[in-house]
Structures are given as structure tokens and as C-alpha cells.
Amino acid sequence: MFSSNLLATVSLLVMAVQATPLDESWLQPRDSPVHALFAKRAPSPDDPNFASNYPSPGATPGTDKLPQAWVDKLNSITLPNVSVSNPNNGYPTYADGETPSDQHICSFTYECTTDEDLYNAPSGIFALSFDDGPTDASPDLYSFLATNNISTAATHFMIGGNIVYDPKGMQAAVNAGGHIAVHTWSHQYTTTLSNEGVLGELGWTMQIISDLNGGRIPRFWRPPYGDVDNRVRTIAKQVFGLETVVWNTDSADWAIGSDPAYTHDGVVAQVNQWLSGSKDNGLILLEHESKDTTVAVFKSILPSILSNGWTIKNVADAFNMDWYVNSGKTNTEAITTMSVGSGPNTLAVMNSTSSQQSSSSSASGSASASTTSAAASASASTTSAGASRSSSTGTNTAAAAAQSSGKASSGSQLVIPGYIVAGLGLFTAILL
Ligand SMILES: [Zn+2]
Numbered sequence: 402m403f404s405s406n407l408l409a410t411v412s413l414l415v416m417a418v419q420a421t422p423l424d425e426s427w428l429q430p431r432d433s434p435v436h437a438l439f440a441k442r443a444p445s446p447d448d449p450n451f452a453s454n455y456p457s458p459g460a461t462p463g464t465d466k467l468p469q470a471w472v473d474k475l476n477s478i479t480l481p482n483v484s485v486s487n488p489n490n491g492y493p494t495y496a497d498g499e500t501p502s503d504q505h506i507c508s509f510t511y512e513c514t515t516d517e518d519l520y521n522a523p524s525g526i527f528a529l530s531f532d533d534g535p536t537d538a539s540p541d542l543y544s545f546l547a548t549n550n551i552s553t554a555a556t557h558f559m560i561g562g563n564i565v566y567d568p569k570g571m572q573a574a575v576n577a578g579g580h581i582a583v584h585t586w587s588h589q590y591t592t593t594l595s596n597e598g599v600l601g602e603l604g605w606t607m608q609i610i611s612d613l614n615g616g617r618i619p620r621f622w623r624p625p626y627g628d629v630d631n632r633v634r635t636i637a638k639q640v641f642g643l644e645t646v647v648w649n650t651d652s653a654d655w656a657i658g659s660d661p662a663y664t665h666d667g668v669v670a671q672v673n674q675w676l677s678g679s680k681d682n683g684l685i686l687l688e689h690e691s692k693d694t695t696v697a698v699f700k701s702i703l704p705s706i707l708s709n710g711w712t713i714k715n716v717a718d719a720f721n722m723d724w725y726v727n728s729g730k731t732n733t734e735a736i737t738t739m740s741v742g743s744g745p746n747t748l749a750v751m752n753s754t755s756s757q758q759s760s761s762s763s764a765s766g767s768a769s770a771s772t773t774s775a776a777a778s779a780s781a782s783t784t785s786a787g788a789s790r791s792s793s794t795g796t797n798t799a800a801a802a803a804q805s806s807g808k809a810s811s812g813s814q815l816v817i818p819g820y821i822v823a824g825l826g827l828f829t830a831i832l833l
Pocket residue numbers: 532533584588625626
């Protein structure tokens with residue numbers, strides 16, 4: 402629900418924008434009050450100090466690395482009362498008496514999904530995605546995708562820290578037409594992190610992807626190891642507008658080379674068996690661009706995907722959703738609209754500059770009105786005992802009750818004219 406403060410804020414924002422017709426060659430007049438909501442930012446990958454724009458790769462960004470606007474937004478939402486989990490070797494546990502598979506926590510590690518999760522693709526659709534890039538294995542994958550004319554049909558869930566090391570690797574995927582999404586900053590079990598830890602893992606990955614793609618803000622994220630619960634889902638959606646994408650089938654490509662039970666031929670044979678099965682539920686197959694062995698699996702299964710009549714789409718297209726929070730269905734579409742979450746909600750403004758921590762407190766503060774609708778989107782719909790994520794158990798299990806096919810954004814659209822800039826000159830970020 403809109404609060405009165407928020408209504409006033411949004412009204413002022415819209416009025417200010419409408420009252421100032423903009424030349425598309427520039428963001429906002431410098432004296433415009435709205436100008437303070439935006440920041441210029443497009444660090445060059447060729448800059449030897451490129452990495453200095455970001456927290457250190459490989460670790461959860463510290464609280465001193467959090468733009469105030471993100472923190473303000475986090476503090477404005479209502480989180481479900483779910484405790485931070487204990488790692489427990491990949492099977493996070495919760496405080497005494499809390500069951501991770503129940504609808505309150507809804508841990509995907511324990512096969513719980515929500516209505517909001519993107520879990521099953523629509524019938525007949527093969528939602529193509531690759532996690533963990535960019536890596537040394539990525540160029541070979543991108544070449545293969547291009548050769549088969551499916552570059553634009555792939556979603557790349559990228560790790561922010563990996564992008565720091567290889568920004569041009571991410572841009573290669575962008576330039577090929579690939580769809581870029583978030584796989585956190587340092588690939589942690591997100592339910593084990595504090596709220597602020599989750600904030601940094603998601604926010605900074607969104608920031609670097611935006612920086613390298615003309616200010617287009619990612620709309621989808623996938624939790625590393627599938628470790629997500631309702632607390633983390635709520636932060637992702639209500640602070641950043643991110644859709645949580647899990648999977649209904651695990652190729653187990655990641656296990657090749659580390660678990661002797663999984664070989665290339667064995668993994669491919671299992672996936673091919675799934676591909677020849679029912680298409681009633683579409684496939685979201687967990688695959689990786691982390692190693693040559695994982696890329697090799699996709700090369701081997703593509704013929705079966707095609708011969709069995711699956712329609713290959715990236716995750717956004719599979720659900721007929723825009724690719725980015727503030728842009729349409731390509732990497733080149735103009736940034737002209739901004740989704741406003743899952744219904745009326747607040748606006749938060751990330752106002753980062755080259756010094757990364759500075760922000761316009763007055764502007765971001767005024768746009769961070771409180772809301773009370775936070776936890777609604779994360780209500781669990783089902784739990785499942787089916788091991789849908791294991792390559793040894795089949796594609797579709799009881800968790801198919803969580804079918805989310807055809808899910809479309811319920812967000813309203815708020816038109817923000819003219820804040821795309823010719824070329825990649827300016828970084829513009831409005832977040833929800
Ligand atoms: Zn991963």
C-alpha cells in the first residue's frame with residue numbers, strides 16, 4: 402500500500418520529471434531536483450583502477466561498502482521473522498524449532514518454493530541459463546552459442562567478483578545479445594548471511610552489471626547452491642526488485658571431476674532422458690559456465706534439446722518478462738521505464754558516484770518512504786519432499802505444485818523519460 406508520504410514523494414517525482422522535458426542527450430538539467438536522484442557512472446574496463454570502484458571480490462561486501470540508499474530501503478521494509486541460518490555443510494539449519502521446509506522459512510534447499518519463485522518454465526519451454534560466469538570457460542561457450550544462433554536465448558547468472566576480474570567477459574555476453582542476471586557477489590550461502598550481507602551480495606552485483614551495460618539494472622537473480630529462504634527472498638524483491646530464479650532440474654554438470662559418480666557421459670545420458678520426457682512443465686535446467694567440463698555438457702545435450710522439440714528461451718523471455726528492471730527485452734533497448742515492484746511500493750534511489758560511497762542523502766531519503774507490504778510476496782505456497790534438484794531423481798516432482806508458469810510481472814510502470822544517454826556515458830540507477 403502507498404503511504405501518504407510515498408504518494409507525495411512519487412507525485413513530486415513525476416511532476417518534476419513531467420515539468421522538465423528532457424533532451425535525450427542529457428540526463429537531467431543540473432539544477433533539477435530530480436537530477437540529484439541519479440548518478441553518472443560507467444567505469445571503463447580498460448581503466449587499470451576499474452576494480453577500485455567495487456568491494457573486494459571473493460568476500461561478502463562489508464557494511465562500510467553499502468550505499469546509504471540501500472540501507473535506508475532495507476530499513477523501510479518488513480522482513481519475515483526468519484533467523485539467519487547456520488551453514489551445516491550445505492544444509493543450513495535454523496534456530497531450534499524452526500523447520501526449513503515449512504512455509505514460514507521456505508528453504509529451497511529443502512525443496513520449498515513460493516508462488517513468486519521462477520521454478521518451472523511454461524510448458525514446452527527450455528529456459529536456458531548458465532551460472533558462475535564469467536570464467537575462462539565462457540568464451541568457448543559464447544562461441545558455441547553464437548554458432549548455434551542462440552546467444553540471445555541464454556541467461557547468464559554472473560558472479561560480481563568474477564566480473565571484477567573479467568569485465569570484458571561480461572560485456573562479451575552482452576554484446577552477443579545474452580541476458581545478464583545476478584548470482585551474488587561472492588557465491589555464499591545467502592541464508593547464512595546477515596540482512597546487510599545479503600544487501601551487499603545482491604546490490605554490488607547489480608551495480609557492476611549496470612555499470613557495464615549502460616545502466617540496465619538486473620531483474621533476476623539465482624541463489625548460489627539454491628540456498629534461499631523467505632528472509633532472503635524478501636530482501637531481493639523488496640529492496641532491489643529482483644525475481645528469484647531457482648530450477649526444477651539439476652544437470653549435475655558441476656559434479657563432473659569432483660564426484661566420481663558423475664561422468665560426462667553419465668550426466669549427458671541423464672539429461673537426455675529428461676529431455677525426451679513430458680513437456681507439461683517446462684525445464685529450468687541448472688547449468689554452469691564455470692569449467693570446460695560443464696560447457697561440454699551443454700554442447701552434448703543441445704542436439705537433444707532441439708530434436709525433442711523444446712523451445713529455447715532465456716529466463717526473462719520464458720516468462721515473458723522484461724530483461725531488466727528499467728529496460729525491455731534486449732541489452733540495447735532504451736531505458737525509458739521503471740518497474741515499480743510487485744504492486745505499489747516505494748522507490749529507492751541508489752546514488753553512487755565514482756567514489757562509490759557518496760550519495761545524495763536528501764534525494765535518496767525522500768525517495769525511500771516506508772512500506773508495509775514487504776513480506777507478502779514471499780508467502781510460501783508449497784513444500785515438497787521430492788528431490789527435484791538431484792540428477793538421480795527426475796525432473797518434476799511434487800514441487801510441481803509450485804508451478805509458476807506464465808508468471809508475469811505484476812509491477813506497474815512509471816515512465817521516466819529521457820534518462821538514457823547516447824552511448825554508455827552515464828550511469829543511471831533507480832531501484833525499487
Ligand atoms: Zn553458482
